[in-house]
Amino acid sequence: MQDIIKPPVVDRRLSIAPMLDWTDRHCRYFLRQLSRHVLLYTEMVTTGALLHRDPERFLDYHPDEHPLALQLGGSEPGELARCTRLAGEWDYDEINLNVGCPSDRVQSGRFGACLMAEPALVAECVSAMRESTRRPVTVKHRIGIDERDSYDELSRFVETVADAGCRTFIVHARKAWLQGLSPKENREVPPLRHETIYRLKADFPELEIIINGGILGLDEVVRHLEQVDGAMIGRAAYHDPWLLAAADRRIFGDSAGPSSPRAVVLEMQSYVEQELARGSRLHHITRHMLGLFQGVPGARAWRRHLSEQANRPGAGWQTLLDAMAHIDDRSRPHRPFLRPLVSRKIIPHFICDKAFNRVTRRNAMTLMKTSNPWSLLDEFNREFSRMLPGFADDDSRVVGSNWAPAVDIKEEDDRFVIRADIPGVSADDIDISMEKGVLTISGERKHEAKEDKEGYHRIERSFGTFMRRFSLPENVDADKISASSKDGVVEVSLPKAVKQEDQPKKITVKNG
Amino acid sequence: MSSLRQNIDRAWAQVQAGWNNLVSKASNALTHFVHKDEEQSAERRDLLRSTPEWGLLAAEVHEDGEQVTVRLEIPGMEADDFDVEVIDRTLIVSGHKHVENSRKEGRYRITECAYGEFERRMPLPAEVDSSKAEASYERGILTLTLPKTEREKVRRIPIANG
Ligand SMILES: Cc1cc2nc3c(=O)[nH]c(=O)nc-3n(C[C@H](O)[C@H](O)[C@H](O)COP(=O)(O)O)c2cc1C
Numbered sequence: 042m043q044d045i046i047k048p049p050v051v052d053r054r055l056s057i058a059p060m061l062d063w064t065d066r067h068c069r070y071f072l073r074q075l076s077r078h079v080l081l082y083t084e085m086v087t088t089g090a091l092l093h094r095d096p097e098r099f100l101d102y103h104p105d106e107h108p109l110a111l112q113l114g115g116s117e118p119g120e121l122a123r124c125t126r127l128a129g130e131w132d133y134d135e136i137n138l139n140v141g142c143p144s145d146r147v148q149s150g151r152f153g154a155c156l157m158a159e160p161a162l163v164a165e166c167v168s169a170m171r172e173s174t175r176r177p178v179t180v181k182h183r184i185g186i187d188e189r190d191s192y193d194e195l196s197r198f199v200e201t202v203a204d205a206g207c208r209t210f211i212v213h214a215r216k217a218w219l220q221g222l223s224p225k226e227n228r229e230v231p232p233l234r235h236e237t238i239y240r241l242k243a244d245f246p247e248l249e250i251i252i253n254g255g256i257l258g259l260d261e262v263v264r265h266l267e268q269v270d271g272a273m274i275g276r277a278a279y280h281d282p283w284l285l286a287a288a289d290r291r292i293f294g295d296s297a298g299p300s301s302p303r304a305v306v307l308e309m310q311s312y313v314e315q316e317l318a319r320g321s322r323l324h325h326i327t328r329h330m331l332g333l334f335q336g337v338p339g340a341r342a343w344r345r346h347l348s349e350q351a352n353r354p355g356a357g358w359q360t361l362l363d364a365m366a367h368i369d370d371r372s373r374p375h376r377p378f379l380r381p382l383v384s385r386k387i388i389p390h391f392i393c394d395k396a397f398n399r400v401t402r403r404n405a406m407t408l409m410k411t412s413n414p415w416s417l418l419d420e421f422n423r424e425f426s427r428m429l430p431g432f433a434d435d436d437s438r439v440v441g442s443n444w445a446p447a448v449d450i451k452e453e454d455d456r457f458v459i460r461a462d463i464p465g466v467s468a469d470d471i472d473i474s475m476e477k478g479v480l481t482i483s484g485e486r487k488h489e490a491k492e493d494k495e496g497y498h499r500i501e502r503s504f505g506t507f508m509r510r511f512s513l514p515e516n517v518d519a520d521k522i523s524a525s526s527k528d529g530v531v532e533v534s535l536p537k538a539v540k541q542e543d544q545p546k547k548i549t550v551k552n553g
Numbered sequence: 554m555s556s557l558r559q560n561i562d563r564a565w566a567q568v569q570a571g572w573n574n575l576v577s578k579a580s581n582a583l584t585h586f587v588h589k590d591e592e593q594s595a596e597r598r599d600l601l602r603s604t605p606e607w608g609l610l611a612a613e614v615h616e617d618g619e620q621v622t623v624r625l626e627i628p629g630m631e632a633d634d635f636d637v638e639v640i641d642r643t644l645i646v647s648g649h650k651h652v653e654n655s656r657k658e659g660r661y662r663i664t665e666c667a668y669g670e671f672e673r674r675m676p677l678p679a680e681v682d683s684s685k686a687e688a689s690y691e692r693g694i695l696t697l698t699l700p701k702t703e704r705e706k707v708r709r710i711p712i713a714n715g
Contacts, residue, residue, distance in 0.1 A: 447608075447665040447666045448663060448665055448666070449604075449661060449663060449664050449665065449666050450661070450662045450663040450664075451659045451660065451661050451662065452659050452660050452661075452662055453658065453659035454658075454659070458659070460629075460653065460666070462628045462629065462666055462693070463628070463693070464626040464627070464628040464692060464693030464694050465626060465692055465693060465694045466692065467692065489624075489694070496615050496616045496617050497613065497614065497615050498614040498615070498616060498678045499612060499613060499614040499675070500613050501609075501611040501612050501613065502611040502612070502613050502624070502626060503611070528628055528629055528630060528631075528690070528692065528693045529626070529627075529628030529629065529692045529693015529694065530628045530629040530653075530693065
């Protein structure tokens with residue numbers, strides 16, 4: 042009987058992570074405007090909260106939020122079963138068990154990452170949950186906890202829980218330290234190990250394996266999808282929600298997707314008005330929308346306006362429109378200025394005190410345990426991406442190039458100027474080309490040495506091919522691009538014009 | 554409480570050690586650029602404020618029987634902007650990298666290059682005669698040729714195989 046009507050299959054190629062205090066229903070409704078298909082998760086709800094208080098408060102949602110999964114926190118099979126039945130009544134598409142949040146073990150309600158040490162108990166929980174629903178029951182966990190972080194232990198965990206019938210595992214590619222680190226530090230300090238999850242998929246091909254942790258954009262999602270069944274993005278999607286705009290097209294093969302961040306805001310109108318009428322405060326909705334205009338001129342004023350005004354009595358739809366009036370996106374594409382397509386991911390070429398301080402302080406605890414300073418390098422790279430405007434979302438490496446020059450980009454009234462540091466390369470060895478709106482600066486640095494190969498005491502320089510690419514704004518006149526080079530600095534001048542040329546074009550570098 | 558303190562102190566010590574290790578292995582080239590608030594135009598002051606305070610001055614040190622050769626990648630300078638000194642087998646290269654004089658006002662959108670005053674110190678593998686040192690600056694690379702002192706040349710007689 043049970044199997045006659047099967048619930049629809051949940052598509053997990055891309056999902057948004059459950060995040061306490063962040064992915065509440067307002068946030069989810071907003072994110073839904075950016076992608077029709079991305080799977081959304083609720084914040085974690087503990088069995089205690091659900092069974093002993095009014096479940097409506099935790100379970101109600103807007104019907105447009107589907108596909109939607111409920112995440113439960115708990116470790117008592119009977120209670121989890123009851124909560125799972127509630128989830129069925131509320132028509133959630135999936136019920137997920139949290140085995141990833143590092144919570145204090147002393148607390149009486151045990152849940153989260155500490156359960157990784159007890160696979161048999163998790164298996165029991167999963168069985169009890171599965172018996173209470175026909176919908177998929179999934180588990181979100183870490184790759185390990187404390188010293189128990191071997192691959193063997195991880196695969197034993199997955200095997201035991203899979204034996205209880207769990208088919209889908211969402212794995213955060215970090216282990217968790219149950220003591221000594223705050224939950225926030227536990228999301229940042231332990232190093233990311235995506236390879237571990239790839240290996241898990243290779244060893245359990247019949248299971249659905251979803252990768253999570255540190256994924257910054259759709260390019261990375263596409264890459265992960267070659268190895269695993271799905272990817273889950275947390276913080277990046279919250280801070281820069283517009284990155285989801287292309288998800289329906291790029292991940293789910295659907296032509297849908299919002300046309301601009303502005304259009305997303307306008308889509309929110311009836312929801313905002315209904316919610317305000319029900320007694321919600323504007324701020325509770327708009328606090329999730331602050332990152333929408335990331336990278337667009339006026340974004341800061343938008344954020345400030347909302348932060349200051351949305352909390353006031355009487356704040357309403359007009360407040361949102363007023364905030365949006367600060368945005369200067371007319372007649373420009375979403376990314377209005379010239380911007381590098383590829384970040385330089387080699388050892389930091391530029392470094393800030395701030396990045397150093399933040400990274401080391403954050404790593405103090407890990408270092409105490411591992412004393413491996415090399416993992417810091419990764420952290421640095423990430424810190425830079427965060428601290429440097431325009432870098433956060435370009436993370437792809439240029440395959441086959443050895444190094445990448447640092448650049449300054451300036452916009453003047455009538456042109457853009459790119460200045461790139463390319464010391465030790467003659468103009469003849471530099472290639473600048475322009476095709477389909479992408480400007481590429483590339484070439485090769487050869488060693489000028491006349492000396493013998495031995496005798497080097499110090500080599501910090503990089504040699505070989507280099508490349509850097511830039512997306513051009515539409516108003517650049519491709520025919521008038523010129524370049525010159527002096528003292529190791531190449532200057533490319535890109536005059537603005539009305540029309541844009543699509544012909545491949547080669548630019549010669551003048552020697553200065 | 555005091556053990557927590559100790560742990561944190563120890564962690565910091567290790568961070569320092571780790572950092573030093575990292576610096577010495579991978580990032581010797583990391584150089585601090587000090588911003589002096591002397592720039593005249595508002596645009597240039599703005600630019601300075603947004604530029605990173607650290608830049609990489611990648612170097613290369615080569616030694617043979619006669620001399621030590623040092624190359625330093627530091628594009629966008631004038632030859633006069635450098636100061637080179639040798640004190641006790643330590644080479645000190647300092648200078649001031651100025652923000653490019655631009656013909657027009659504008660807004661900087663991306664700033665990855667570092668500007669300002671910098672100083673880079675490098676231990677030399679041998680004693681050199683700084684009075685005979687030569688420097689050239691071409692394509693953004695500073696090349697220093699530092700002849701060894703007679704004493705060094707004598708001391709470093711290669712041992713023949715056999
Ligand atoms: C503010 C915040 C709250 C979180 N709350 C939960 C939670 O309730 N349940 C859970 O399983 N994970 C929670 N997480 C972890 C995320 O689901 C995710 O695993 C983690 O942030 C790593 O993914 P990311 O690097 O893409 O952000 C939370 C993360 C953040 C930043």
